[in-house]
Amino acid sequence: MPADTKDRIVEAGAELFQRQGFAGTGIKQILASAQAPFSSLYHFFPGGKDELGAAAIKVSGTRYQQLVEAVFDAAPDIERGVRDCFEGAADTLRATDYADACPIATVALEVASVNEPLRIATAEVFDAWIVSATQRFRAAGITPKRSRHLALTTIMLLEGAFVLARALRSTEPLESAGATALAETRAALAARRRA
Amino acid sequence: MPADTKDRIVEAGAELFQRQGFAGTGIKQILASAQAPFSSLYHFFPGGKDELGAAAIKVSGTRYQQLVEAVFDAAPDIERGVRDCFEGAADTLRATDYADACPIATVALEVASVNEPLRIATAEVFDAWIVSATQRFRAAGITPKRSRHLALTTIMLLEGAFVLARALRSTEPLESAGATALAETRAALAARRRA
DNA sequence: GTCTATACTTTGATAGAC
């Protein structure tokens, strides 16, 4: 629960953008949800909706990364970490009636070709995720090149599973994606042992 | 090049929805792009924007499936078909300045939690894709269960790669996803041979 | 089927008092 007004606005924006998209969410709805006065938007964000959007992307993208890293840190090994990520994502989807998946994917697709500043904001988040995951695999002894490939694959499987899961209202995609991510991780670990 | 007015409207809507999303595209923009009179929208689509959206999802989703099936039909074997799909998608992304990826993913994420009729329209398209890909793998001798898993994995890798590629303005994700899809396909084919 | 005109709502954004 954020303390000051600015934080409440960013949090409310992040949540609504995640569920309804950027264009589909009005700033009045955000301020009402944040229980903040209307004028405070332009007080804290002179750049208006776009500036708020960039802040929301950064905050929710960073928080999701921390969440995933916490899952990996809590797991006994990296294979379990991968598995727990997909299972946790499936749990969240079910618990939120298939509303909460990736915090920025919807906005990323919306803005990719029409709003360059926001596109860059989403790119920076994805970049950070890739770097973080790559580092995690490298720490497990996988080669740098293969670690990046595995990081990309894991993230793409998760993002693709989110698209299908939300549309189909099923966690079958998450289970399938998790199994593939696990198989790829094991293959990379096996290659490491052979080296 | 569609002949009559209704087709032009659907085509224009499909293209704009794909690139800018559903909420981010106005019906006036669609009609202007289709060079159609404003009143004809409600003549052909009494249900307004939502009905047009459902028609656009169905048309572009079906066409994309046919495109992919044509790629597989033209390939000498299923492994090459998988590879050609990802390479073709990468070519299209580069050729369109990272605008044309999945025709319905943006809309699917936007509407999943806020517009049930459109969510169902996207689900029907994804379902058809999954069934089509599953059948394709089964025809190659892979078991039904594993064929569905492989179909889901392939589609998810493509969708996830589209998200990252458009945000990062890079085809690296497509290359990585294609390599993983190919590896999974080969593993499934190898398991078939052992049976 | 198409044309013009328009109703109504919501949008993002601003001004000025307090």
Place this chain on the structure above:
DNA sequence: GTCTATCAAAGTATAGAC
């Protein structure tokens, strides 16, 4: 920092003549 009032523009949708 917040309040009220308000703006112009864009949004969807409808009516009625032709």
